[in-house]
Amino acid sequence: MEKNGILWVREVSKSYRRVRALDSLTLSVERGSAFSLLGPNGAGKTTLMKILLGLVSSDSGEVLMQGIPVSSPASRTGVRYLPENITFPQWASPLVLFRQMERVRREVSMDQFLVRCAELECSELLRRPVGRMSRGQRQRVALSLVTCGDPVLVLLDEPSSGLDPGGRILVRNLIGNLSRMGSTVLLNSHLLGDVERVCHTAAFISRGRLVAMGDLDSLSRHTGLVMVETGEPERMSAALFESGYSCRQDQRGLAVELDESADFGTMVRAVLDTGIGFTGVNRKRESLEDVFLRIMGDEAMEKDGGKGKRECS
Amino acid sequence: MFLNGLEQLLRRKIVLTAVAATLVFLGLFWWGVSAAAGAEIPGNGGEEEFQAAKMLKPADAALAAVITSAPLAATLITALMIVIGSTMLPEEIDEGRMPFWLSLPQSRLKVYSLTSLAPLALSFVLALLIFGGILAITRSYFMFTPRNLLLVPVSMLSWLAVVWSAVILLSLLVRKVAAMLIAFFLTAVSSLFGGLHEIMRMFPGEAPPLLESITRAVILLFPADRGYRGVLYGIIPSDAAITENLAFFGVTAGVPALQLAYALFWSLVLLALGYWRFRRMDF
Structure with a gap:
């Protein structure tokens, strides 16, 4: 495993009281790839993402992002993150949110933001307060805010949440474009059909452990x-x-x-x-769904009481 | 982060209500002072009362106006500080925005301090507005020279900083409502014992030793009242007769600079404890 990859995780463990969220997990992600974290609910995917961003501290192990320990804010330069559940202030319009964000990150021009808004078909929402938008519109605005410019690494936690089929296609295209432009994308999604279309590699995580990892073609039998x-x-x-x-x-x-x-x-x-x-x-x-069910076995089904199969279809 | 926090606060109804309440308060104060300035001193018209009235100077009326209005103004500012201070960080955390801010290339210390600073800045500006308004309105009807205007901003900062740092720390330890209630309780206790401390200074050695010890302990543990007294003593008239009368009772109508410095230091300690908690939080 290359330490100079965009992400390098070695023997990372994390427990929440008695629950072991991550158990000696080791993986690395190459620059410019579209990488997916797959696993049933509670597998530890979101915890891993949060450890990468320094939002959650690991109990043990070593994590480097862009070759820098994640405890340093410098590791997050050019890194963008879209959490699964984010509530923007109801009064704020996308333009206000962009201004607020750029006060902190100072990486993106207004033009770059407008281009991304056009790509995600939310240009007409620029002056509308978030409180007067549908869930799907809010998600598209959030994606525009997060992915605009030339990010080095984009971490997306369920980015298609709340989106209609048209919105899902836009997100897939966006991830494809980001990857083509040289950004690395780390995707956490239960929509295996989408993952299959846009990601090159995937890590299968179950009960906090890495079960399998590799490019999707080689994983598929x-x-x-x-x-x-x-x-x-x-x-x-x-x-x-x-x-x-x-x-x-x-x-x-x-x-x-x-x-x-x-x-x-x-x-x-x-x-x-x-x-x-x-x-x-x-x-x-095998489709990715077949691969998922083969690798995860009954664990994926047990974890959700059968819900996993529906989500992954 | 600071400007973002301020922008967020200025959109909140509680802040707009506080600004409106400040303006209403100052309007009512103006009305009351102007009415008092033009009023005849009531009495049965006896020679003694006439002579007593003649002895009253504008500074005496100004003192009454300032001393009666200041506690109300302080209550308004303190209440605002407690409400916005106790919700600032928890709301960013609960609504999922904190992970977002922390995922940007900036340190936790920066996010914590700049986000927390917004309630202090807003309360400070509002306190300057309300106490400045009290001073200006009173002076426009009863001309007087304030005792120590330079002391006012420093005292105001030390007063608000103690309340602010306490409520920020509490908001990271307990639920919002509990943080508010505890902070209200602490400021009320601080104000009560701060007043007792002033009375004890008038009659040294006459208070029960236990009460003196408790008072001293409260002032040490939550020194918010010292700053408030500094504001009050800074804007009251520096009339010689008042000073002499206060000195007669053993009250210097001033707060030692060391006490103000201690309050500022104490707020830094609370703030550091808050950061220690914030740094260890998982988001």
Whole structure:
């Protein structure tokens, strides 16, 4: 693990009275990556984020941000954080909030803020008091305030909370843009579909421990199925069955069972030999939700009494 | 952070109410003083009363006006300080803004001190306005020279700083309402024993030793009243007759500079304790 990465966490533990929130957790995040913290509720993700920002002190371990111990305010230069629950003063408009923020951080120009507001489609809200905004509008304003300019590192705790599908797409695009522009994004979200689309790497945390970490492609396994996209699934299924392949239909198309060791080319040839029209043949890999459930096992379900599965879908 | 805190406070209804109450108070005071200035001294018209009335000087009337209005003004300012001081940090914490401010590249000490400073600054300005108003209105009807105007801002700062630092510390230790109640209790006790201390100075050696010890202990443990007395003694008329009369009773109508310095030091101690607590908090 590189100490000069943007984040470097080694053997960090934290307890709240008798509850062990983090247990000898070690991880590092490379500069410019979009990194996600995944785990069931109470896994310790938010605690980790707060330790990174110096909001919560760890009981033991070492944490560096931009190569500087997090106890030093200098480690937070260029770092932005959007907490899960923040209530801005009801009377304040986004312009007032931006002015208040820049009094402290002095990093962003008004133009940069306006650009971000336009990107998140909240330019028309600039003079409206926060108290007269919907939850989704407030969230978009908060995201504009936090991510404007050229941040080095952005920590987002449930950024899509309260947003409609359109808002969620905007957030996904925002994270993608930030990452492309060289910012590192640390995302804590239960919306695995969103994480899958925008993040390169993820750490799976359970009961305060790191269970798995890596880039999403390498974490995702082959499912043993090949999806055949065809307009005649019944005929295709019967033809492939005659060639020795076992098939089943699901809502996404025709799924053909194929072991990892079996030859994909031979199977594609079998599809071609049927003479039936098709538009695509793809090996099916695990979705992030599948990966999550495989790695977390029953723990994720037990923790929330089954709520986890709904949240992660 | 300081300007942000001040901006936040100025939007609060309690502060606007306090400003309105100050203006109403000064308006009523003006009305009362102007009415008193033009009033005939009541009596049955006897020669003795006429002579006594002739002996009264404008400074005597001014003294009465200042001494009767100052406690009300002090109560208003203290109440405002306690209410806004006890809610300033807890509201930033409860509404999730504190983690946000602390996530910016600034130290906890800076966030703590600058955010906390806003209630002190606001109360100080309001106290200057109200006591300055009392002084100006009284002087416009009964011309007099204040005893020690230079003492007033220093005394005011030491008085408000003690209340402020206590309420900031309390707000980090207990719930808002409890912090307010404890702070009100402490200031009331301080005011009561501060008054007793002045009376004891008039009659040295006549008070029960236990009461003297308690009074001294209260002044040491919560020296807010010393600063308030400094404000009061700074704006009363420096008329020779008054000074002589007060001296006759053994009252110097002044607060030793050491006591004011002690109050300021004490507020720094409370503030440091508050910071110690704030630094250890998880957000």
